Amino acid sequence: MKGAELVRNSYFWKVYKRKFAVILLLGLPLSWNSSHAAVLDGMMGGVEESLEVRVSKKGEKLTVGNFYTAERPDAHAPIGVMGDHTHNEGEFMFSYRYMQMYMGHNQNGTTDLSVGDVLQQFMIAPTEMTTKMHMFSSMLGFNKTVTLMAMLPYVSKSMNHQTRSGQTFTTDAEGFGDIKLSSLWRLYAVSAPSIGTHRLVFNFGLSLPTGSITETDQTPMSPPESILPFPMQLGAGTVNILPGLLYGGETERISWGLQAVGDLPIGENKRGWAVGDSYFVNGWGAYRWTNWLSTSARLNWQWKANYDGRDPATNPNMIQTANPELQGGQRLNALGGINILFPEWMEVENRLAIEFGGPIYQYLNGPQLGLDWVLFAGYQFVK
Amino acid sequence: MWKVVTVAMIWCCLAILGSGRAAMGYEVANVANGATIAGKIVFAGTPPAPRVFDGQKDPEVCGKERTLTRVVVNEGFLKGAVIVLEGVAKGKPFARQNFRGELPGEGEFHHGGGSGLSLEVRTKGCNFGPFTGVLTPHDPVRFLNHDPMRHTLHTFAVGGEKGGVLRTLHNRHLNPDRVIERTFEEGDLRKSRVVRFACNRHDFMQNWLYVVETPYFSISDEKGQFAIDQVPPGRYQLVAWHPILGLRKKEVTVEEGGQVELNFTFSRAGR
Numbered sequence: 001m002k003g004a005e006l007v008r009n010s011y012f013w014k015v016y017k018r019k020f021a022v023i024l025l026l027g028l029p030l031s032w033n034s035s036h037a038a039v040l041d042g043m044m045g046g047v048e049e050s051l052e053v054r055v056s057k058k059g060e061k062l063t064v065g066n067f068y069t070a071e072r073p074d075a076h077a078p079i080g081v082m083g084d085h086t087h088n089e090g091e092f093m094f095s096y097r098y099m100q101m102y103m104g105h106n107q108n109g110t111t112d113l114s115v116g117d118v119l120q121q122f123m124i125a126p127t128e129m130t131t132k133m134h135m136f137s138s139m140l141g142f143n144k145t146v147t148l149m150a151m152l153p154y155v156s157k158s159m160n161h162q163t164r165s166g167q168t169f170t171t172d173a174e175g176f177g178d179i180k181l182s183s184l185w186r187l188y189a190v191s192a193p194s195i196g197t198h199r200l201v202f203n204f205g206l207s208l209p210t211g212s213i214t215e216t217d218q219t220p221m222s223p224p225e226s227i228l229p230f231p232m233q234l235g236a237g238t239v240n241i242l243p244g245l246l247y248g249g250e251t252e253r254i255s256w257g258l259q260a261v262g263d264l265p266i267g268e269n270k271r272g273w274a275v276g277d278s279y280f281v282n283g284w285g286a287y288r289w290t291n292w293l294s295t296s297a298r299l300n301w302q303w304k305a306n307y308d309g310r311d312p313a314t315n316p317n318m319i320q321t322a323n324p325e326l327q328g329g330q331r332l333n334a335l336g337g338i339n340i341l342f343p344e345w346m347e348v349e350n351r352l353a354i355e356f357g358g359p360i361y362q363y364l365n366g367p368q369l370g371l372d373w374v375l376f377a378g379y380q381f382v383k
Numbered sequence: 384m385w386k387v388v389t390v391a392m393i394w395c396c397l398a399i400l401g402s403g404r405a406a407m408g409y410e411v412a413n414v415a416n417g418a419t420i421a422g423k424i425v426f427a428g429t430p431p432a433p434r435v436f437d438g439q440k441d442p443e444v445c446g447k448e449r450t451l452t453r454v455v456v457n458e459g460f461l462k463g464a465v466i467v468l469e470g471v472a473k474g475k476p477f478a479r480q481n482f483r484g485e486l487p488g489e490g491e492f493h494h495g496g497g498s499g500l501s502l503e504v505r506t507k508g509c510n511f512g513p514f515t516g517v518l519t520p521h522d523p524v525r526f527l528n529h530d531p532m533r534h535t536l537h538t539f540a541v542g543g544e545k546g547g548v549l550r551t552l553h554n555r556h557l558n559p560d561r562v563i564e565r566t567f568e569e570g571d572l573r574k575s576r577v578v579r580f581a582c583n584r585h586d587f588m589q590n591w592l593y594v595v596e597t598p599y600f601s602i603s604d605e606k607g608q609f610a611i612d613q614v615p616p617g618r619y620q621l622v623a624w625h626p627i628l629g630l631r632k633k634e635v636t637v638e639e640g641g642q643v644e645l646n647f648t649f650s651r652a653g654r
Contacts, residue, residue: 048548056547063539065551071440071535071584088535089555144554189551344533 048190055192063191073341074255074286074294079353080335080376081259081282081298083149083203083244086184087141087382095380097135102373104128108366118367119164124221124319127168129159129231129369133177139184147184153177155211155234159321161219169220171228177211178235182242196251203244203261211235213271227313229321230273231369237269255294256285268309276305276328292341298355300333306365320367331362331371349382409597410473411498417475417613418637420468422645424607424623426461430454431627436587441532445509446487449587453514453627455485460607461625461649463515468599468611468635469620475613477501477598484510492516500598503527506534506557509585515626516592517600518578520569528557535583538565540575541591549579567594577626591626616641623647 052062077084079097087093106113106125118125137151156174163169182205189199211234216225244261259282268274284298307324310316316323335357342350358373433452439445455462479496483489488510495501500519504511507529518524526536534557539549550573553565567578572594582588593600601609616639623631628649637643 048543052543052545052547056545061547061549062543063549063551065539065554089553091556144551 051190051192051195055194058194060192060194063189065189072250072255072288072294073292073339073351074250074288074296076339076351076353076380077248077257077259077282078284078286078296078298078335078337078339078355078376079378080300080337080355080374081257081284082137082151083182083184083205083261084246084248084257084259084282086147086186086201087139089141089144091141091382093139093380093382095135095137095139095378097133097137097376097378099131099133099135100375101131101371102128103130103369104372105370106367107362107364107370108368110361110363112370113367115162118320119162121367122317122319124161124163125367126319126321126369127160127162129157132156142183145186147186149180149182149184149205151180151182153211157232157234159232161319163220167220169218171217171219171232173212173215173217173228173232173234175212175215175234178207178240179210180205180207180242182206196249198247198249201246201248203242203246205242205244207236207240207242207263209235209237209239209269211237213237213269221318227311229314229319230275230307230311230324230327231321236265236275237271238265238267238274240265240275253288254285255288256283258283271311271313273307273309273311273324276307278302278304286337286339292343294339296337296339296355298333298335298337298357300335300357301330302333303330304328321369326365326368329362329364329366329368331359331364333357333371333374334360335374335376337376351378351380351382353378353380408472411476412473414474414613414615416640417615418639418641418643419610419612420614420621420635420637420643420645421608421610422466422647424461424464424466424603424609425646425648426454426456426459426607426628427648427650430456434587436585439586440584441509441530444530444532445585445587449487449509449585451514451587451589452485454625455514457605457607460603460605461628462603462605462607463513464603464607464609464623464625464628464647464649465515465517465593466601466603466609466611466647467517467593467595467622467624468597468614469622470617471597471599471615471619474615475598482513482516482602484508484512485514496598500595504580506530509534509582509588511580511582511588511590513602514590515602516590517595517602518567518592519595520567520572523564523566526557526563526565528559528561531559533558534585534588536563537581537583538567539579539581540567540572541577541579542573542575546577550575552578554583577624579626593624621645623649625649 055062106118115125134154139149142148155177158172160170185202187200191197213233215228241264246259248257261280263278265274281301286294286296288294306328314322320326335355337355339353355376359371433450435450437448477496477500480494482492489508490510490512491505492512493503499522503525505527536557537554538552542548576594578592580590601611603609614637618636621633621635631647
């Protein structure tokens with residue numbers, strides 16, 4: 001298409017396409033009003049009619065629209081799930097999350113590898129890696145349909161290594177990661193006592209390249225300092241699109257959810273590489289024991305593609321973590337969690353949540369460090 | 384790129400369509416020697432039992448147990464029925480008046496009056512106001528909270544084939560000593576004539592309001608009496624509505640300075 005090519009090759013598009021995406025992200029909520037929700041409501045007319053007949057036989061009324069109710073500990077998904085809930089107009093939430101992830105073994109496909117196995121292919125083998133992240137996020141109910149979300153991570157990473165000569169060393173990196181800006185759209189919800197509540201939420205967000213991709217540290221190979229390989233960098237260096245869709249439901253005691261999200265980089269970063277496309281699916285269920293306590297179980301499936309390109313300052317033949325072809329894979333994590341809703345204090349809703357788990361299946365394009373366990377803990381307050 | 388442009392254009396069209404609002408048809412004018420329509424609302428049978436709510440939030444303000452009497456009957460006469468004279472295009476201004484909620488709640492619906500209803504919902508004692516009321520489309524409704532804690536206001540347009548669908552209009556926290564203003568546009572109401580207020584935090588806080596266009600309405604009192612005055616001569620439809628008992632209609636013709644007496648009878652719990 002000639003016109004499209006002209007636009008694509010124009011200076012404006014090359015320079016401003018990322019900004020255009022940001023404007024689109026922020027502009028859509030501004031232009032949204034109830035009529036758009038009404039269009040969607042209209043599409044659901046047939047469903048509403050049949051549900052109305054069903055619930056009216058039990059003397060109930062069917063509530064529809066883009067409503068949201070909290071006031072229960074499991075109104076939020078397990079703490080490891082991001083972008084799982086929306087807020088009422090004008091409501092503000094601040095949350096702090098702590099995440100720690102430990103990778104203590106090497107793996108190729110589904111087979112565990114010893115350090116010796118890895119050193120047959122590479123001069124250096126990573127032996128373990130610990131990632132700690134402090135995530136500060138806030139959410140704002142922009143209007144009755146759209147909730148805006150911003151996340152700022154502070155990341156510290158540490159990786160232990162062993163060389164063929166038996167020498168061991170550690171590299172560290174620490175700093176802010178990529179800022180994520182998202183909008184969550186309440187698409188539709190239906191509720192009645194006999195059928196429970198069912199809601200659909202669409203996510204659209206961007207990850208901005210604020211995290212460093214030029215982290216360096218001392219290594220025995222190239223003193224004084226050298227560029228660290230992919231997993232030790234704090235950011236992606238690219239603008240990533242973060243689409244997602246969430247279905248959530250609840251009855252008096254039980255709640256559940258299914259969320260599918262993507263993390264898709266646009267182009268490549270200034271170092272000439274790009275993280276691979278990633279897709280995540282979360283499925284969870286929670287049981288509300290009391291008005292303030294719920295427990296949850298979650299399955300988290302992750303699929304990551306290998307990276308594109310390579311950093312010219314690293315040698316993919318020296319260590320697996322610098323090889324773009326050895327970054328992808330998939331895993332299925334199983335996690336258990338607990339959510340506590342504290343009594344309101346000065347009109348502020350307080351929540352504390354913890355979640356812990358690990359992989360029950362992982363297939364890695366290895367050799368690659370495999371995940372052993374992951375911990376999430378978070379405190380949230382809603383005003 | 385063209386896909387993006389197309390989507391953006393569709394979006395803009397939707398925004399423009401959505402921003403349209405219908406003009407209000409009623410015009411305030413002097414009514415010389417208007418007529419009066421008055422009557423009683425009779426209830427035959429046994430009213431449904433009050434609903435009891437316990438274990439609700441904020442018992443120190445709301446009380447440990449609250450009852451919601453949805454059908455209030457005194458000696459065979461129904462309180463809280465909304466009577467609306469439909470089809471008046473021009474006439475008296477809206478009256479300034481208050482409607483108090485049922486004790487122990489102390490909420491009230493305040494009508495500012497004048498060229499519009501100017502409804503103010505004064506929440507107090509975990510009570511928005513009386514179980515039934517009226518509101519006008521287009522005219523902003525002010526919600527006040529005089530309680531020391533938060534309520535979560537959830538408003539619905541009542542629709543569906545059998546009135547069994549509550550379509551969310553607004554859903555927002557109403558914090559202490561705060562005011563929020565909401566307009567019930569005809570586009571959002573989608574032909575619905577009934578709006579429901581509820582609090583997501585206190586289940587007994589619920590109110591049903593009939594959508595009116597003019598000040599020619601009345602709400603039956605403790606004795607089931609209603610009266611609509613300053614009615615211009617003409618032929619109209621008189622509607623009596625109760626959220627639990629349903630709707631009744633009667634044709635009425637009034638003459639200049641006339642006195643018309645009409646009674647309605649509700650006999651069973653409809654919904």
